[in-house]
Amino acid sequence: xxxxxxxxxxxxLLKLITTILILLNPSPNNATHNTKPTPNFQIQESTIKDxxxxxxxxxxxxxxxxxxxVKQINKLNPTLRAVIEINPDASAQAxxxxxxxxxxxxxxSWVDGIPILIKDNIGTKDKMNTTAxxxxxxxxxxxxxxxxxxxxxxxxxxxxxxxxxxEWANFRSNFAPSGWxxxxxxxxxxxxxxxxxxxxxxxxxxxxxxxxxxxxxxxETDGSILCxxxxxxxxxxxxxxxxxxxxxxxxxxxxxxxxGPICRTVTDAAYVLESIVGYDxxxxxxxxxxxKYIPIGxxxxxxxxxxxxxxxxxxxxxxxxxxxxxxxxxxxxxxxRTLRQRGAVILDNLEIPxxxxxxxxxxxxxxxxxxxxxxxxxxxxxxxKSPVRSLADVIEFNRKHAHKExxxxxxxxIFYSAEATKGIKSKEKKALATLASxxxxxxxxxxxxxxxxxxxxxxxxxxxxxxxxxxYPGISVPAGYDEDGAPxxxxxxxxxxxxxxxxxxxxxxxxxxxxxxxxxx
Numbered sequence: 001x002x003x004x005x006x007x008x009x010x011x012x013l014l015k016l017i018t019t020i021l022i023l024l025n026p027s028p029n030n031a032t033h034n035t036k037p038t039p040n041f042q043i044q045e046s047t048i049k050d051x052x053x054x055x056x057x058x059x060x061x062x063x064x065x066x067x068x069x070v071k072q073i074n075k076l077n078p079t080l081r082a083v084i085e086i087n088p089d090a091s092a093q094a095x096x097x098x099x100x101x102x103x104x105x106x107x108x109s110w111v112d113g114i115p116i117l118i119k120d121n122i123g124t125k126d127k128m129n130t131t132a133x134x135x136x137x138x139x140x141x142x143x144x145x146x147x148x149x150x151x152x153x154x155x156x157x158x159x160x161x162x163x164x165x166x167e168w169a170n171f172r173s174n175f176a177p178s179g180w181x182x183x184x185x186x187x188x189x190x191x192x193x194x195x196x197x198x199x200x201x202x203x204x205x206x207x208x209x210x211x212x213x214x215x216x217x218x219x220e221t222d223g224s225i226l227c228x229x230x231x232x233x234x235x236x237x238x239x240x241x242x243x244x245x246x247x248x249x250x251x252x253x254x255x256x257x258x259x260g261p262i263c264r265t266v267t268d269a270a271y272v273l274e275s276i277v278g279y280d281x282x283x284x285x286x287x288x289x290x291x292k293y294i295p296i297g298x299x300x301x302x303x304x305x306x307x308x309x310x311x312x313x314x315x316x317x318x319x320x321x322x323x324x325x326x327x328x329x330x331x332x333x334x335x336x337r338t339l340r341q342r343g344a345v346i347l348d349n350l351e352i353p354x355x356x357x358x359x360x361x362x363x364x365x366x367x368x369x370x371x372x373x374x375x376x377x378x379x380x381x382x383x384x385k386s387p388v389r390s391l392a393d394v395i396e397f398n399r400k401h402a403h404k405e406x407x408x409x410x411x412x413x414i415f416y417s418a419e420a421t422k423g424i425k426s427k428e429k430k431a432l433a434t435l436a437s438x439x440x441x442x443x444x445x446x447x448x449x450x451x452x453x454x455x456x457x458x459x460x461x462x463x464x465x466x467x468x469x470x471x472y473p474g475i476s477v478p479a480g481y482d483e484d485g486a487p488x489x490x491x492x493x494x495x496x497x498x499x500x501x502x503x504x505x506x507x508x509x510x511x512x513x514x515x516x517x518x519x520x521x
Contacts, residue, residue, distance in 0.1 A: 043068045044211050045518055048110050048268045051214065055101060055113060062094035062101075062113035062158060065214070069115050069160060072212045076521070081179075081187045082206035084120050086161040088127045093158040100156070110271035110300070112156030117213040119204050120162040120183075121169055122146050122259065123248035128159075132250045133167040133181025135404050136397040140386040147245025147280035147287070148217060148259050155275045160213055164203030169224060171200075171252050171372060176410040178202060178227075189232060190519035195486035198231035198460060200224040204262045205232040210519055215263040215272050221252045221368070223464035225260050229476040230459025230489030233516050235269045235506070236262045238464075239277070240496045241471030242290035247282025251375035253368050254286070255432075256468050264516065266477065266507040267303055273499070274298040293497030305511055307504030309343030311453040313492075314350035314446070319461045328488065331480045332458075335490060338512050344505075347450055354442030358469055359462030363431040369418040370428055391419050439470035444495065452494075453501045459489025467493045475506040478516040 041059045043051075054060035070086060077083050087093075097113035100106055106113070118124060121132040123146040131137035145153065152159065167181035179187030179202035187202040189195040190210040197206055201218025205228035208216045218225045220238045229236025237260045244259040251257055261272035277294050279287045295301070320332050340346055358364075377390050388394045395415050398405045405412075424432075443466050447455070457463030459476045467474045472493055479490040490509070494502050510516075 045264065046214075047265055048114060048214065048271050051114060052110065052112075055106075062097040062115070063091065065113075066090055066094040066115050066158060066160065069211075069213055072210070073161075076190075076210055076212060079188060079193070080190055080206050080210060080212075080521070081164055081184045082203040082210065082212055083117065084131075084133070084162045084164050084181075084184045084203070085128050087124075087159050090115065090158055090160050097156055097158060107156035109155035109275055111152060111215075111275045113158060114214050115158040115160035116152060116272075117160050117163045117204060117207050117216040118149060119165055119201055119216070119218050120181075121165060121219060121250035122149060122217060123250075124149050124159060124162075126159070128162055130162070130250065131183060132169060133165050133183050134172075134394070135182050135401060136388050136394045137250075137386065138183070141384040142248060143382060143384045144248060144282065146248025147282055148276040149248070150280075151276045151278065157275070163201070163207055163216055163218075166199030166202060166224075169200040169219060169221060169250070169252055171221075171368070171414055172412050173410045173414055175413070176406075179206075180410075182405045189486065190521040191233060191481065192484055192486045193521075195484065196231055198227035200228075201236075201262060202228045205229050205234050205236065208232070208234045208262050208264055210521065215261060215268050217259060217272070217276070218262045219249060219257060219259050220468070221256045222364070222468035223460060225262060226464050226467075226474055226476045226489075226491055227460040229262055230491070231487060233478045233481070233487035233489070233519075234262055234264055235266050235478070235510070236260065236476045237269045237273055237499070238467065238474045239273065239499060240290055240293055240473045242283070242286030243293060243473075243499070244273075244276050245278075245280030245283040245287050247280045251372070251379055253371040254375055255371060256368070256471070266475070266503065266510045267300070269475075270299040270303060270503050270507075274300060290497075293499070295500055299499060299503055302500045302503040303507045304504050305508060306343065307508035308339060308512070310345070311343070311501070311505055312345045312347065312451055313339060313505070314347045314450060314452050314455045316352070316355075316455060316457045316461075316463060317349045318351075319457050319463055325483065327483055328480075332490075335479060335509075335513065339509065342508055342512050347452065350446065350450070350455065352442045352446050352455075352466065354438040355462075355466060358435070358438050358442065359465045363435055364465065364469060367428060367431055367435070369414065370421040370424060373418045373421050374423065391415060395419060435469050439466075442466070443470055443472065447495050454492040454494045454498070454505055457491045457493065459491050461491075463491060463493060470496075472496055473499050473502060475502045477506050477510050479513075480515055
């Protein structure tokens with residue numbers, strides 16, 4: 001059972017209360033803005049399409065929407081710990097969106113005027129901090145908006161605030177629970193407070209599930225979008241490597257890191273993905289390579305009710321049914337029948353020859369530690385201002401502030417291992433070559449030989465490592481709730497650039513099952 005293990009500082013509480021008061025009290029110069037939505041529009045559980053329709057019908061404003069989410073955060077965050085900071089400029093951004101709309105100058109984007117929570121390792125050049133949940137980076141100043149945030153701003157989105165996460169994207173210690181960070185404490189699953197929220201994008205998933213934001217952004221190195229999406233009954237898209245920019249994101253590994261949407265529906269996730277993909281000079285090599293995968297016309301065109309028809313899907317049955325209860329086995333088998341009924345061709349008992357090696361080898365961990373030290377040192381040195389300029393500085397900061405960072409309880413073993421690495425040498429190069437061959441001779445070979453559109457796994461399993469190591473995309477969709485009410489998902493993974501097919505599959509499955517329900521919390 002995960003319990004709250006840390007409480008926000010007085011500084012954090014005062015800052016949160018002050019920001020809420022600012023947002024709830026618009027300036028006199030904007031007194032004409034009504035702060036209550038029209039009674040006939042229900043914001044709770046509303047989708048991006050619902051919201052945009054309400055905007056056009058003048059039954060809702062961006063400012064009203066923002067106030068609703070701030071109220072939700074004020075009400076739920078003391079328990080759920082999903083949000084670290086609210087953006088002091090969010091009210092101004094919402095008013096600007098309303099003004100554009102009133103003048104007939106609304107942006108041609110699904111996210112125009114929509115409040116979005118950003119995971120706290122995604123940089124924003126504004127009054128908010130970017131800390132990866134750690135006090136070590138509190139007060140640091142980034143030199144530019146991260147690539148994905150710049151695209152959101154250009155598309156008119158309202159940056160609502162920073163979502164909590166597993167500290168340092170769950171790369172400080174093997175002993176800290178998922179969803180914990182020093183700055184906000186232990187994130188809680190809104191469906192079952194004793195169940196894991198998973199991580200590292202825990203706050204983003206919790207907030208989306210509990211209607212604390214319209215939509216959110218998370219990041220993934222291995223499972224950090226897919227797992228919390230599964231655990232909190234929301235939809236998460238882990239994009240092809242480089243499809244979304246990592247520029248301005250606190251890194252772990254340029255070889256595996258990616259940014260993606262976490263939302264309540266596949267439709268909303270597709271809309272957000274459409275808004276954040278593309279080339280970024282701050283992540284030029286990866287984003288340039290991935291531009292060939294971006295479809296003309298965007299991703300919303302693939303939201304098809306018959307998206308399962310004719311799709312060839314392979315089931316990793318062993319990963320589904322090893323150590324699961326009879327109840328979960330029954331639910332999964334029903335979903336497989338649904339896939340068939342909706343026209344999918346199912347290849348059951350699929351095996352990936354290199355699956356076990358990829359999910360259990362220490363190569364990935366060794367490489368991530370080496371890459372983390374190199375990437376983090378580079379990131380820290382580029383900050384305009386920072387209390388720390390290297391991984392060694394972060395380790396020392398944690399020693400000096402052991403109480404705040406709960407070093408005695410959770411340690412920083414991964415940091416020590418990473419600091420001891422010496423760069424990409426012959427051993428690391430051999431490991432890189434081995435992982436590449438495992439991806440090529442395993443996942444890719446099976447996908448191509450069986451002519452598969454996707455492989456299916458549980459919402460969280462070692463299948464995430466296969467997708468992460470190869471830079472392949474995946475989508476997690478709500479699949480049900482266990483005997484204790486904790487959510488679980490189903491995951492669809494495909495070859496690089498297969499987001500269109502995955503969205504078709506995920507959307508058709510979602511609409512055929514309509515599993516998701518809001519938390520009672």
